Amino acid sequence: MLLASLVDLSRLQFALTAMFHWIFVPLTIGLGFIIAIMETYYVRTGNEFWKRTTKFWMKIFAVNFAIGVATGIILEFQFGTNWSNYSWFVGDIFGAPLAIEGILAFFMETTFFAIMFFGWNKVSKKAHLLSTWLVAFGTALSALWILVANAWMQYPIGMEFNPDTARNEMVDFWAVATSPVALNKFIHTITNAYVLGSVVVIGISSWYLLQKREEEFSRRSIKIAAIFGLISLVVLIWSGDGSGYQVSQKQPMKLAAMEGLYRSSNGTPLVAFGILNPKKNVSAMVDDSIGYELEKPYIFNISIPQGLSLLANRKFDSFVPGIEDILKGGYTYTDVNGEQQVALSVEEKIVRGKSAIAALALYNKAKEAGDDEGKEIARKQLMDNFEHFGYGFIKNPQDIVPNVPLTFYAFRVMVILGGYFILLFLLTIFMERKSLIGKSRWFQYMAITSVPLVYICSQAGWIVAEVGRQPWTIQNLLPVQASVSGVSSSSVLVTIILFFVLFSVLLIAELAILFKVIKKGPGA
Amino acid sequence: MLYFLQHYWWILVSLLGAILVFLMFVQGGQSLLIWSTKNKEEKTLLINALGHKWELTFTTLVTFGGAIFASFPLYYSTSFGGAYWLWTAILFLFVIQAVSYEFRGKAGNLLGAKTYETFLFLNGMVGTILIGVAVGTFFTGGSFVMDKMSITDIYKPTISYWTNGWHGLDAITNPFNLTMGIVVFLAARTLGLLYIIMQIDSDAFITRCKSQVKVTGTAFVIGFVLLLLVLFTMTGYSVSQENGLISPVRYKYFFNMTQLIWPLAMLLMGVILVLWGLGTSFFAKGRYSFYITGGGVVVAVWSILICAAFNDTAFFVSTVNIQNSLTLYNSSSSEFTLKVMAFASLMIPFVLGYIVYVWRALTKVKISTDEIGKADSHKY
Numbered sequence: 001m002l003l004a005s006l007v008d009l010s011r012l013q014f015a016l017t018a019m020f021h022w023i024f025v026p027l028t029i030g031l032g033f034i035i036a037i038m039e040t041y042y043v044r045t046g047n048e049f050w051k052r053t054t055k056f057w058m059k060i061f062a063v064n065f066a067i068g069v070a071t072g073i074i075l076e077f078q079f080g081t082n083w084s085n086y087s088w089f090v091g092d093i094f095g096a097p098l099a100i101e102g103i104l105a106f107f108m109e110t111t112f113f114a115i116m117f118f119g120w121n122k123v124s125k126k127a128h129l130l131s132t133w134l135v136a137f138g139t140a141l142s143a144l145w146i147l148v149a150n151a152w153m154q155y156p157i158g159m160e161f162n163p164d165t166a167r168n169e170m171v172d173f174w175a176v177a178t179s180p181v182a183l184n185k186f187i188h189t190i191t192n193a194y195v196l197g198s199v200v201v202i203g204i205s206s207w208y209l210l211q212k213r214e215e216e217f218s219r220r221s222i223k224i225a226a227i228f229g230l231i232s233l234v235v236l237i238w239s240g241d242g243s244g245y246q247v248s249q250k251q252p253m254k255l256a257a258m259e260g261l262y263r264s265s266n267g268t269p270l271v272a273f274g275i276l277n278p279k280k281n282v283s284a285m286v287d288d289s290i291g292y293e294l295e296k297p298y299i300f301n302i303s304i305p306q307g308l309s310l311l312a313n314r315k316f317d318s319f320v321p322g323i324e325d326i327l328k329g330g331y332t333y334t335d336v337n338g339e340q341q342v343a344l345s346v347e348e349k350i351v352r353g354k355s356a357i358a359a360l361a362l363y364n365k366a367k368e369a370g371d372d373e374g375k376e377i378a379r380k381q382l383m384d385n386f387e388h389f390g391y392g393f394i395k396n397p398q399d400i401v402p403n404v405p406l407t408f409y410a411f412r413v414m415v416i417l418g419g420y421f422i423l424l425f426l427l428t429i430f431m432e433r434k435s436l437i438g439k440s441r442w443f444q445y446m447a448i449t450s451v452p453l454v455y456i457c458s459q460a461g462w463i464v465a466e467v468g469r470q471p472w473t474i475q476n477l478l479p480v481q482a483s484v485s486g487v488s489s490s491s492v493l494v495t496i497i498l499f500f501v502l503f504s505v506l507l508i509a510e511l512a513i514l515f516k517v518i519k520k521g522p523g524a
Numbered sequence: 525m526l527y528f529l530q531h532y533w534w535i536l537v538s539l540l541g542a543i544l545v546f547l548m549f550v551q552g553g554q555s556l557l558i559w560s561t562k563n564k565e566e567k568t569l570l571i572n573a574l575g576h577k578w579e580l581t582f583t584t585l586v587t588f589g590g591a592i593f594a595s596f597p598l599y600y601s602t603s604f605g606g607a608y609w610l611w612t613a614i615l616f617l618f619v620i621q622a623v624s625y626e627f628r629g630k631a632g633n634l635l636g637a638k639t640y641e642t643f644l645f646l647n648g649m650v651g652t653i654l655i656g657v658a659v660g661t662f663f664t665g666g667s668f669v670m671d672k673m674s675i676t677d678i679y680k681p682t683i684s685y686w687t688n689g690w691h692g693l694d695a696i697t698n699p700f701n702l703t704m705g706i707v708v709f710l711a712a713r714t715l716g717l718l719y720i721i722m723q724i725d726s727d728a729f730i731t732r733c734k735s736q737v738k739v740t741g742t743a744f745v746i747g748f749v750l751l752l753l754v755l756f757t758m759t760g761y762s763v764s765q766e767n768g769l770i771s772p773v774r775y776k777y778f779f780n781m782t783q784l785i786w787p788l789a790m791l792l793m794g795v796i797l798v799l800w801g802l803g804t805s806f807f808a809k810g811r812y813s814f815y816i817t818g819g820g821v822v823v824a825v826w827s828i829l830i831c832a833a834f835n836d837t838a839f840f841v842s843t844v845n846i847q848n849s850l851t852l853y854n855s856s857s858s859e860f861t862l863k864v865m866a867f868a869s870l871m872i873p874f875v876l877g878y879i880v881y882v883w884r885a886l887t888k889v890k891i892s893t894d895e896i897g898k899a900d901s902h903k904y
Contacts, residue, residue, distance in 0.1 A: 065626075069582065070621075080603070085605075092861045095594030095600070096864060122889065166672040166675050170861045173860075487605065487685070510623075513632050513633055516631045
């Protein structure tokens with residue numbers, strides 16, 4: 001049996017490298033767009049002020065871009081180095097968006113990045129502006145394809161399992177590229193990056209105002225960032241609602257974990273704020289329903305009546321399954337084809353998953369023996385049970401419950417901070433219009449403090465998305481323990497330490513450089 | 525159709541690999557940072573000249589990874605998951621490169637300019653050798669086992685794994701792989717020198733590079749010829765299209781060249797271009813030596829990589845059980861995916877078009893201290 005530590009360490013390494021990468025990427029995406037707007041002002045007005053402003057933000061962009069590139073390469077190759085089973089099992093579908101990302105987006109970003117930074121006196125103003133927009137567009141395009149790939153893991157669609165090759169194969173590219181989960185995820189993530197970029201611009205500009213420096217530069221930068229940020233945030237919230245709906249339809253266990261919802265009923269409330277009961281134990285709950293009564297899920301909570309039902313199913317009195325409901329099954333739900341189904345218990349899904357896996361082995365034996373009839377019987381058994389294939393690797397039903405506290409609190413951190421940023425942007429626009437922004441020290445402190453908060457918000461969003469879907473690398477089809485490479489735990493441990501130390505040092509260096517650049521200011 | 529697409533994608537992946545070797549002139553240039561540059565000014569000139577191009581090499585490497593994942597996922601899975609330490613070392617060396625250009629010259633960079641220069645040097649020296657070693661495994665294989673049906677073992681569903689604890693580092697000890705690594709390094713360094721001669725405006729530095737390129741270029745040609753001699757006398761492994769069985773064939777790669785002919789013609793063309801390019805540099809001004817030699821390297825490497833898998837050749841041989849070896853037929857994506865990707869590949873000429881435009885825009889002015897010092901210039 002595979003050592004649990006190998007799976008945990010591989011997950012830790014991926015989480016670590018992904019979280020590091022996500023420190024830098026949203027600023028690159030967000031700032032790229034803001035820089036493009038600023039340079040457009042420059043080209044349209046010919047005002048050197050805008051060129052100076054553009055070039056200052058480009059310095060921040062360049063430092064951030066470099067470390068984003070450095071941390072990104074690990075992620076791509078890690079699918080092979082640490083998740084090699086996964087890479088074969090779904091490489092036929094998952095690899096395509098990565099390759100298209102490389103061909104269409106990466107080259108666009110890096111090629112025009114060169115013009116953006118080295119081409120000021122080598123190409124015309126308009127060609128330079130076009131390059132800056134192409135870099136901004138390239139970063140978004142790159143995000144699109146990687147998010148298509150990520151969304152497919154959460155909602156596998158457009159493929160069929162091929163027993164001859166023992167893997168999933170793509171049959172409908174557009175279903176993969178335009179799945180509702182992918183579109184929502186893209187809009188949600190890209191607008192998150194725009195909001196982050198805006199908050200960083202507002203924060204840095206406010207620091208100058210606090211120092212009573214660069215007033216015109218700061219006010220104009222703040223104005224652009226606040227309007228751009230607010231528009232992005234409205235779309236972000238709208239897509240967040242869409243994401244919530246998609247999660248409820250495709251990943252009910254994730255939604256239950258996000259809500260700390262163990263046992264449900266019609267008209268499920270939405271927890272606006274709550275503290276989970278740390279004594280609540282999933283394994284005790286499954287065997288002993290009295291345990292549920294003894295250990296309430298929350299120590300304290302404020303809930304919106306029927307809110308979750310509305311968010312999840314667009315109906316006030318609908319049923320949103322809790323963790324226990326999903327484990328035990330028996331409730332009615334509407335499947336992706338719009339048909340009413342009775343949910344199976346996880347135990348039953350495990351049985352069916354094992355049946356699918358056994359059928360694949362039988363299929364292979366029959367094929368080797370030239371037994372066509374045996375092949376057909378095995379194929380039918382496999383296909384009838386394939387939707388539960390991944391459950392065959394699950395030992396105990398409780399193993400499909402993700403880390404509830406982490407998912408629950410990360411979700412609340414994300415939502416509460418999202419709400420806070422609406423206030424921040426509205427306040428910024430109001431203060432700017434009333435010309436109070438340069439005078440109000442409390443606002444300047446608030447804007448500066450918002451910079452770390454926007455990073456926390458952004459990371460929290462990914463924690464919800466990725467921790468909440470555990471143990472699946474591909475929803476219902478492949479759990480983490482069947483996805484990892486056959487390397488030793490000690491090797492993975494060493495690479496975790498290596499990358500952690502390296503990335504930490506580089507992060508500190510990046511911050512130190514950025515602080516120096518900011519301190520020097522746009523006048524330098 | 526599947527047969528055609530498998531070969532089409534191998535041609536594209538091989539082309540990406542060949543272009544990557546050419547673009548590693550950036551790494552070759554970086555290898556000059558220690559010992560071959562006299563002072564800080566020369567280092568800065570070198571880094572700024574290479575700094576306009578490093579991302580192109582990096583992106584090609586990343587795209588190579590993505591393309592091989594999408595078109596031959598079993599190779600991606602088996603090689604990366606098996607030769608864990610070899611690939612991790614390569615990645616590590618490219619991570620330290622990616623930050624070094626931007627961080628080196630900046631105030632507050634924590635580690636100091638020399639550390640970042642050392643990072644660039646290590647990437648240029650060791651990174652190229654290790655990539656060459658990884659390329660060498662296309663011919664020498666690896667110590668892995670692979671069985672797709674292992675997925676049906678719910679307790680140990682690992683499809684492939686390396687059978688020794690070295691996890692790919694053992695590939696470095698193979699003389700052929702190591703020779704390949706050294707030849708790739710010499711190619712990169714030769715091209716790096718030619719790029720500097722073409723692009724940097726500093727007489728003293730260029731004079732030194734001109735004398736260095738004679739030694740490095742000659743070593744590259746000798747190393748390359750030696751490598752070809754070993755390659756053409758090696759035993760390769762052939763796969764039967766009828767039953768998928770794999771068997772050893774003496775002089776397989778030589779036969780691949782002579783039976784297919786066109787890769788041989790490509791190889792000869794590549795060698796002629798390399799010799800021509802080097803000759804113009806050795807005995808004349810060599811204004812276009814970089815492009816001519818670079819073109820030769822692309823065509824020659826492309827032909828060799830094609831021969832690694834064409835003509836029913838196993839391109840990643842299991843030295844533990846040859847029947848576990850990877851071929852174009854058992855490792856590729858499905859026909860549908862390869863077709864979708866083939867449509868995406870139609871964009872490549874457009875991508876190449878704008879790369880050429882940007883390349884020309886940025887190389888028309890030589891890099892000099894004055895040029896770097898211009899107010900509008902982003903410096904490294």
